[in-house]
Amino acid sequence: MDNLTRRAADVIAEALEDGRDVAEFLAHALCTVAAKEGGIEEVLRNRSGSWEAGHLRNLMEGTVGPNGEDLDRYRTAAEGA
Incomplete structure (x- = not known):
């Protein structure tokens, strides 16, 4: 397992806990x-x-509709990231 996958798995495990x-x-x-x-x-572009x-x-x-019509709701969160 590469480091990036391990970090993602750790965050998911933390959310579960x-x-x-x-x-x-x-x-x-x-x-x-x-x-x-x-x-x-764009999230799926690599495969x-x-x-x-x-x-x-x-x-x-x-979550956001078939055409991503609700993505604006997440755009604010993305800008804070």
Whole structure:
């Protein structure tokens, strides 16, 4: 496991230990990145055709709408990051 993956796993484990809904936590984190980077497809650009990307696309679209229409809500969070 590379260092970046290990750090991400540590943050997810910390959220779980804090009693967070990890699915919601991940959805909000991914949507914040999408808002910062310019959309859902930007988050998936490095491997957009994979089955994993398909699941993440569904997660983000379920959170902000199929066209990212609710991404503005996350843009403020992204600007504070």
